[in-house]
Each structure stands twice: as C-alpha cells, then as structure tokens.
Amino acid sequence: MPKVLISDKLSPAAVEIFRARGVEVDVKTGLSAADLRAIIGEYDGLAIRSATKVTKEVLETATNLKVVGRAGIGVDNVDIKSATARGVVVMNTPNGNAITTAEHAIAMMFALARQIPEASASTKAGKWEKNRFMGVELTGKVLGVIGCGNIGSIVADRAIGLKMRVVAYDPYLTDKRARDIGVEKIELADLIARADIITLHTPLTDQTRNIISRDALARAKKGVRIINCARGGLVDEAALAEALKSGHVAGAALDVFEVEPAKESPLFALENVVCTPHLGASTTEAQENVALQIAEQMSDFLLTGAVSNAINMPSVSAEDAPRLKPYMELCRSLGAFAGQLTTAQHSAIKAVTIEYEGAAAGLNTKPLTAAALAGLMGPMMEGANMVNAPVLAHDRGIEVSETIHDRPSEYQTLVRISVVTDTQTRGVAGTLFAGSRPRIVEIKGIPVEADFARHMLYVTNQDKPGFIGRFGAVLSEAGINIATFHLGRAEAGGDAICLVSIDEEPSEEVLKAVRALPLVVQAAPLSF
Template sequence: MPKVLISDSLSPRAVEIFKERGVEVDVITGLKPDELKAIIGKYDGLAIRSSTKVTKEVLAVATNLKVVGRAGIGVDNVDVPAATASGVVVMNTPFGNSITTAEHAIAMMFALAREIPAANTSTHAGKWEKNRFMGVELYGKTLGVIGCGNIGSIVADRAVGLKMRVVAFDPFLSAERAQDLGVEKVELDELLRRADFITLHTPLTDATRNVLDAKALAKTKPGVRIINCARGGLIVEADLKAALDSGHVAGAALDVFAEEPAKESILFGNEKIICTPHLGASTTEAQENVALQVAEQMSDFLVTGAVVNALNMPSVSAEDAPKLKPYMKLAEQLGGFAGQITETGLKSVTVEYEGQVADLNTRPLTAIVLMGLLSPLLASVNMVNAPVIARERDIKVAETKRDDAADYQTLIRVVVQTERATRTVAGTLFGGEKPRIVQIEEVPVEAELSEHMLFIRNEDKPGFIGKLGTTLGDAGVNIATFHLGRTEAGANAIALVSVDQEVADGLLERIQGLPSVVRAKALRFQA
C-alpha cells in the first residue's frame, strides 16, 4: 500500500480521500528540516502547502519518494530540478484557488481605487474626513494584466464586466484566446505605458523575477496603481517605494512580499500601500478545493499511474492510464533493447508510432523509451528525468505518428542515431497486452523478451544454430526460446535467444568466436 505524508495543514477530507483510494497517510505538520529528512525515506508521496521546503537535501534522502503534491499553484518551496533529477513527480493544483485569488485581486483593486482601508481606519477613529478620500472610478480605465493564464484570465473577465479596457502581456496568450477574453494582447512596454492599473498574475521564474523594477516603473503612466497577488519577487520593493515616494505611482495593493512571512518591510506604514498577508487563496472554498484535488491527484498517480497537473512530466489522464499501461512495458523494452545494443555516443532518437497507438497520448511513452535507452548507460534514470538528461546531453528527440500501419494494427519503432550507425528496433502488442519485438535493424523477427537473452548478428550459413546450441549446452546454459530472422537466404541474420540464466563474459567471448558470428551481446530485461 502506498504511503503519503501530509506535512502542512490540509482539510481533513484530504485524509479521507487518500484512505478511500487505498493510500496510507500520516499527518505530521510543523516539521523542521532535519525532522523531515529523518522520516521522509519511508514515504511514497509528500503532500504540502507553502510551509514545507522540499529542498535538494530532503530529496537526497527521500529514497522511496515518487510524488510531491502542492495544494496550491506556486511551487517556490520545491526544488523542481532536483526533484526531476531524482525522478520525483511534482504536481500542483492550478485551478483550485484560481477564482479566489482572482477575486482578491479585484477586491484589492477596488480598495486601492477608493482608499477603503485608510478611510475605514479614519472613520473608526471618530474622524469624518469625507473630503480627504477622493478616489477614482474603475469604469473606463485601462487595466494591464501581466500574465493571462488561469487567474489572470479570470481577472480580465471580471474587469471587462466592470467596463474596463483590458490589455494583457503574456507570451503564451494566443490571438484567438485574447479575442475570446475581450482583451488586447500587447508587449510589456506598451502595457506599462497605457495602463491605469497593473495587476500581476505570473509565476516567479528567472524570466519574470523583478519584472517591475525601477526601469519598468519609469515607463508607466504617472498615477498608475499596482496590484500584486501573485509572487513578491515580481516587484523590486525598494524601487516601488521610491516610485510611491516620488508620486509617480499613486498606490499599490500587495498580498505577497519578497520575504514571507513579512513581519517587517520598507513598504509598511505608507498610506499609499494596502497590504494583506498572502490571503489570495484564503477562502473556505479554495482551501477545501486544493486539498481535495491534491489528494485525488496523488492517489491516482500512486494507485493507477495517472498524472495530472505535473510540472515535470507529461500528463496521463485516469482514462488514458489503463490504455497506456501495456504500451509502457513495450516502450521500456524497446528503449532498453536499443540502449543495450548501442555502444557509441547517442546523437538522436526518433520514436515512430503507427496504427492504434498513434491515437493515444504518446509523450509519456517517449519518456519511457528514453528511460529504457539511457538506463544501460547511466545510473538513476526514470521516465521523469530521462527527457531532461537527454536535453543535457544534446540528444535530439523526435516523435512521428501515422494512423495507418503496414503489417500490424499497432507498432512502435525506435530509431537511434549514434556516432557510427543507425540502430532500429520495433515492437507491437499481441492480444492488445503482450509486448513483442517484431523487427531489429530492418530484420523481421518475432520474440517475447525475457530476463536473460542473447542477441546475435550472424551470416546466414548452415551449421550456425548447431554450434551455438552446443556452446550453450557445454556451458550448462539452458535455452528457453530461440527466435531467428533474416533479410534473405545467405544474407544477414539475427538470433534472439532466451536463456534461463545470465550469460557470463567468458561464454560470450566463446560465442563471439564462433564461425559466422558478426556480433554477440548479452541482454537483460526486468522480469
């Protein structure tokens, strides 16, 4: 039974979901880093919010960990590259608190426009400063949305409903999507120049960090108001303070800060700034939603292999997972076969999908092919980190798909280009579930792979099979199955022999020395 640790506060319903789906769960919150490292090794999954820090050091001792689930959007507290290198899937719940965070941004915009917090404080103090608080309308103003994804698009939709003009900067926003939202897609400099209000809804990455610095703020319209309910590191706080002090920026509403919890800040005490303590996702509905979603996603992954909202591997729906399962075994065998017969540097890998498999979600299958291909050459390779390892080694990876297949209803072919040669191996499923090799380097051969195998390239000449059988027999190695293939009589041939035990190096040398043998290789596959 898979076992999950919940190390931050989640809804009790999350625990129930884990248990209902056959996952054992422990709830231990408030762990210090050393305490987490001391126990994480016995868990398959780790469910967190923002408090737990999943560092490289934690991952190094998480020997059984398969998945980290973040109940929320941001994963700043997870070392995703280190998790990927360790083969740990990192999931988040990008939709559970989208509406809540978007509504908080809209609320902050209203509060900023009408100076509500300061007016509230003044009125509670018994002052009646009606003339002091002169706000501005949102109607007809231009809202600049930086980042128009899940949350940004909801904010844009609400702003359009308020009769605001909305301009959006997002490199991934298509023209069609912008039109559907009723927003104008612009470059960042134009947004800064035109916007009366600017709201940020982008993750914190190297590309977005300090997106609003002194240089960017200088490009904004005088009197601009800024809202940030995304991540504190998007704004250089010292530069924002300077722009507020100079009067160029009329006000700011911040729910997030560069350092959290923000007990002290150069921005505190300024009436032009509204501050809340990272409340974007703090509604009853959102807290419940993200907790339930992360429990469901992690359970599905650990029990069925379904992958949803993963940041470091392709998604596999619960519907696709059972369809892909037999192909996953085939993909691993094909990749492993190609990897074991490859002895020089890899340059490129092409995975060809033909027939029924071409209609499926093939990205996870390609990742598994890469895992099988790289595993004989490198340690600790899995379907999560294999694509990254391939990129790091400048191995080009490509997929091709054809709905029709020549000889089989479904076929996967792996083509590996090395420094010296091109290797190919193809396979199919018999009965929809049993992996079979059907072609090796253009030679047709049908074989079921087993734990211990011999792969032999030989000249098609009489006496070869007898000599090979005698050599194996003299060494006390029993033949389980014997598969042969050739291009034509007397030409190149292939023998794929399943044996009951490992072929020792000395025996392999004797086989290599047999007449007609061009190449002999001992292969091993997971039973």
C-alpha cells in the first residue's frame, strides 16, 4: 500500500480520498525542516501547499519518494531540478484555484478604482469624507493583462463583461486564442504604454522577475494602476513605491510580495495601495478543489501510473495509463537492451532515435519516449527513470529524436530504437504479442523473434556450421539450462545473431568461454 504524508493543512476530504483509494496517509503539519528530513524516507508521496519547503536536502533523505503534489499552482517551494534528478514527479493543480484568483484580481481592481479600503476605514472612524474619495470608472478603460493563461484569460473575460478594452501580452498566446477570448495581443512595451490598469498573471521566472521594473513604470501612462495577484517578485516594490509617491502611478493593489510573510514594506505606509496577505486562492471552494484534485492526482499516479499536471514529465491520463502500460514496458525493455549492449562495449552514446509505427504511432508518444530513455540510461546511471532520464540524456549531450511513421507496418505495432555511438549505429525493434507481451523482432536490421527474459545471452557470430553445438556445450558444461534459443542472420555465411534465454545469470568465466569460441564476435549478458 503506498504511503503519503500531508505536511500542510489540506481539506479533510483529501485524507478521505487517499484512504478510499487504498493509499495510507499521515497528516503531520508544522514540521521543521529537520523533522521532515527525519521521516520523509518512509513515504512514497508528499502532499503540500506553500508552507513546506521541499529542498535538495529534504529530497536527499526521501529515499522512497515518488511524487510531490502541490495543492495549488505555484511550485516555488519545491526544488524542481533536484526532484527531477532524483526521479520524483512534481505535480500541481493549475486549474483548482483559477477562478478564485481571477475573482480576487477583479475585486482588487474595484477596490483600487473606488478606494474602498480607505473609504471604509474613514467611515468607520466617524468621518464622512465624501469628497475625498473620488474614484474612476472601469468601463472603457484599457486593461493590460500580462500572462494570459488559465487565470489571465478568466480575468480578461470578466473585464470584457465590464465593458473594458483588454490588451494582452503572453509569448505563448496564439493569434487564434487571442481572437477566441476577445483580447488584443500586443507586445509588452505597447501594453505598458497603453494600459490604464495593468494586472499580472504570469509565473515567476528569470525572464519575468521584475517585469514591472523602474524603467517599465517610467514608460507607463501617467495615472496607471498596478495589480499583482500572481507571484511576488514580478514587481520592483521599491520602484513602485517611488512611482506612487510621485503620483506617476495612481494606485497599486498587491496580494503577493517579494518576501512573505510580508511584515514590512515601503508600500504599507501609502494610502493609494491595497494589500492583502496572499489571499488569491483563499476561498472555501478553491481550498476544497485543490485538495481534492491533488489527492486524486497523487492516488492515480501511485496506484495506476497516471500522471496529471506534472511539472517535470509528460502527462498520462488515468484513462490512457492502462492502455499505454504495455507500450511503455516495450519501450523500456528495448531501451534497456540497447543500453546494456552499449555499456558492454564501453561506447559513448551520441544520439538516439525512437521510431513508432502502426498502433504505437497513434498514441501519446512522449511518455513512451521517456520510458525508452529510462531503459537506455538505466545501465549507465543508477536510479534512472521516466522522470530524470530525459534530463540525464540532455546533460550528457545525447541528441534525442522521435519519428512517427504514418505508414502500414509489418506488425500491428512497432517501436524501433536506434542508438548512435562513436563506433556504430545499433538498432533494435519490438512489438507487442497478443497486445500486451513485449517481444523483440529485429536486431541490427536482422529479423529475430524473441520474448524478453530475466536472464539472456546476446551473441553475434559468423554464420558457419558447428557454432551452435559448441556454444550449447559451453553452457551445458557450466550447468546453465537454456530456456529458449533464437537465431537470426543477415545472409547465409554472413553476420548472425544468437539470443538465448537462460535460467541464471552467467558468470564471468562462462562469458570468457563463450567469447573464446571460434566465430564469436561479441557476447554480452542481458538482464530484464
């Protein structure tokens, strides 16, 4: 039974989902970093919100950890690079609080336009300063949306309903998508110059840090209003404070800050600033949604292999997971076959091509390629899996490519892996027998039909009489039983392949004896 730790406060319904799905769960909130490191090795999964910091040091002690689930969007508190290197899936719930966060941005926009917080405080203090709080209408104003993904597009939709004109900057926003949601797609510099109100809905990256900089504020329209309900660090807070004091920026509303919890800021003393303590996702509905979603996603992954909303590996839906499983096993086994032979020859891999034909060509090939790379990198790197194998290949300068053939195949489905090394190109192809059992059908262009077995011997030799008898005699003298014996050759008297399933792993002495046989070119043990 998989075991999950919930280390931040989540809805009790999440606990019930884990247990109902057959996942053991412990709830231990408020753990110190040292406390978390002391116990995390017991768990297969870790469910968090924003309080728990999943650092490199935590991951190093998480020897059984397979998945970190963030109930919410931001994963700033997870060391993604270290998690990926250790083969840990990191997933979030990008849609669970989208509406809530978008509504908070709209609420901040209204509060800013009509000075609602200041007017409320004044009235409660016994004043009646009707003439002091002169607001502005939103109708007809230009709203600049920086980041038009899930949340940004909802904000744009609500703003259009308020009869605002919406312009958007997002490098990933297509012209068609912009037309569909009714926004004008423009460049960042144009947005900053044209917008009456700017709202931020982008993740914090090296490219977006301080996207609202001192220079950007100087180029903005006088009287602009700034809203940030996305991530702290998108706005240069010191520069914003100066622009507010000078009157160039009419007002700002921030739900997120460079340092949180935000105990002090140059913005706090300014009347034309609205501040909230990171409340974007703080509604009953959103908290329930993200908790339920992350519990379902983590349970699916731990129990069926389905991957949803992963940050560091391809997604596999719960519906597709059972169908993809035999194909993933085929790809992993083919990759392991090629990887073990390459390692045996001490060759450096330069490039890998994975080809898909027949039924395999119509599938989601991203997880299949990840499985193939996991098999390939496994003999070279302990702990290689579908999460970290693509990164391991990239870090070693291995060029990886996919080819999907839209053509009839000799087999109902076919996957071929070609590995280019310093000395040769080696290809191995396989299919699924009876729709579920991986089978080798080709090695180095030579037809060879064989099932994968726990222990195998791969031998290349010259096709001459007497070889099979001498080879069998070596195994017999060593007391090794042959389970299956598969042969293939390019042409009579030419290169031949012998692939033998045996009952036990061959010793080094047996391998030396096989390699010493006349006509043998190569002999290598394989394990699956």
